[in-house]
Amino acid sequence: MLHFTPSLDPGVADCRLERLIPSQLDPVPIQPDLERLRRMSAACAAFCPPPWPAPGLCPTPEIHYQSELWFPLAFVRPIFNRFQRAALSCPTPPAAGVFRDALSWAGVASLLPPLLSACTTPARLLQRLVADSEARRNYLFWSGMPKRFYGGAMERYPEQTAVIRRWLERRPAGEQPVRCLDAACGDGAATYGLARLLLEHGVTPGGFRVEGWTVDPLEVWAAAHAACPHDPMRQGAFREWAAPVFAGGAERHLSFRQADLLALPPERQRFELILCNGLLGGPIINQPGEIREVVENLAHLLAPGGVLLAADSFHGGWKQKCPHHEVQALFTSAGLAPFAAGGGVGGLKR
Template sequence: MKKIHFNLQATLEESQFEKTFQRLFVQGSIVDHDLGRRMARLENLFQVYRSTCPVPCWSRGLAVTNEIRRVTETYLDYSLIRQALVRIVKKSLAGHFDPPQVLFTVDGWLEFLEMKALWDQHVNPAALVANLAENQADRVRFLFGLYLPQQFGGSYGRYPSQLDFLERWLTSRSEQWHLPITCLDAACGSGEGSYELAGLLLKSGFDISQFRVTGATINPLEVFAAAYGYLPHDIPREHANRQYMRSFGALPMINFVTADLKSWEPTEKYHIILCNGILGGPFLHAHEEVESVIKRLVKGMHSGGILLAADRFHGGWKKMLSQQELEGLLTRSGLTVIPASEGVAGILK
């Protein structure tokens, strides 16, 4: 299968959502011989476990002790469960996707259940996989939970000082713009920062015909979520996203594309580039890779344009590059570093 590449305009129109939904997800029930064989093996393991373990871990309110964890992991081999989950993911998406990393970061079945809040629902891994194969709605929620886990999700108001700084910078250049202003939110995730940027441009006095905002992210599910405000695994956040999208009339000026920053070549020039929550973080921190990404982004900048990068890497403990190191990489890539209220900023002269 080929990887899916999206270029989607932000919209709340149901017809566009449904068209893209059918392109992205396998519809209806999933029937797969290999998956059935894996489910049968998991069912056998679970029945042996249930008949052997005198105090089942799935009892409501029961604390998971070290003994329960040890016995469970002895009988329920997580590597076999993970293979079945990887298979259901592969058969659920209409295109090639790398397996979600969350499946490989947990140490066992109980940890996975706890992390995904599946207690008292499908402690039997065979039952979980069978339900996902049969129930499309549950399957879609499960996929979003794997690829867009809540603990890594974005939110509005993450970088307020950066927005204040950018508003002042926009105002200071009000007589110098060659319209329309083109903006890129690199590594946009589920799109909150892209919508905030569009809102800031409106607040700064620009008409919707005077700017365009593009959000770019590697994961097609994130592109889908951003374009349509769709987060079925996190309904409160979905409501917040759609309420924000309805609050202004700039949706036609916002689009989202699938792009891997490590190899993506921008197809147009941008006046403003946001690169928040990625440079120097857990997913992109090797000096040579960060520098390569910055240089690619700089190639896509208009003269006089600005690149801004801030982070919220869990209070700093996952921050791999210091601000001084990032400023050095911006300078080496041809930008003039300027004082910023939050994170780093560089201007292309």
């Protein structure tokens, strides 16, 4: 399992990325799949009329239908899943990947990033990914960390932030350290935001410890280095957001790790504040039994008097699949006293 402290040193970032996505990829196991895609692409080029899938194309139902005839996702998707497993030293969770929600190959091709814009068939894309390590890394981040997950404001839950401010104001002065967990931290923006909030409240860097946990190793690396290799504009905004944390050396008191919230870590550390945003009911944790297990595990990680906050405002999460009153009931069954917490739900461990 990956475990990184934050660093903006390019050398450190590159070294860690090499551990995650090795620059050398053995092409031999991928050749059979590539040959199959080449035959499909040749048949499509010979008989399929335009418009052909390409970045920027707005696929109509007819284009989706035509694309499925020539490049059925039931055939193409497993090929790129196998490629992803071969390219990564630490596999990403099954829910990750642009192919998961695509309606057709045309839907995938229409969203390709600039570096891959010429890869208008599955064969061209796979051939480029096998041959070019930069394109391979760009693709893996683009596929696993789509803009719909991370393209908005850095502070996604301002009402929840207000709740945390009030919690800090009520906290007895000098009661340190403040131990915080950003469970399901994603790209780490909220983790840095929490550290910023603690600094603004007057907590010294040595007076807190903030951890960000995510099951996705790509997110662990991106969070630790405030980096988005597939989206330079996002990376610039991300680093500006994280700058106050690095300015005073507070990043030494942050860490990011790969962790599965369905399984408690062996050390069983306790936290005074836990955030769990954008997860319950989302693409990874969406079954009632799994949601209950995550809530129970997070409640177990809370110190007495600690607070658990959960909210969701993107990717159709538990606002649709697990309403507030159901989350509150789960908090109660886990031994927490639920309360309204801005745009989400809060629970106090007595």
